Amino acid sequence: MSASETKPVVGVLMGSSSDWSTVAHCVDVLQELGVAHEAHVMSAHRTPDDVAEYASTAAARGLQVLICAAGGAAHLAGVVSSKSLLPVLGIPMKGWSTDGLDALLSTVQMPGGVPVASLAIGKAGAVNAALFAVAILSLRDTALAERYAAWRRAQAELVRAQTLPPRS
């Protein structure tokens, strides 16, 4: 078993438990690929001190990639990146008025010098955040790299197996 399977190496944060139904897709992929992870609700606005403490101690606790999901004025990924040198991946959540565009822009438009890699809004971003983390970890974990390659091959097979219904 590789180190990534025994101790959390990916930290998944979300701004609210209302994000969980989307973020669960990210956690499912991490689970499927055998990446040890932890998930917490933590808000850049509502619990800023907790976010700062978590991010500033994450690397020392063995985490290697941080994934942050937030909606609305989505500052979670940016604040985490401001307090950690780890790779930070942002997942914009669909919110209550602009279908996630507000969160996308808040996540992606970071000032130079404080990087956040923003994924797509919603489920696709959640899945891809997990896969992006896997790709990063795979650089130093050959067993994980093999599982990731197999996952991508299986995905391709599912696409090849797709058929279209006859048109009437």
Ligand code: RP5
């Ligand atoms: C953000 O505000 C959260 O990430 C969530 O997407 C959004 C709404 O939070 P709730 O009001 O549902 O707790 O901080």
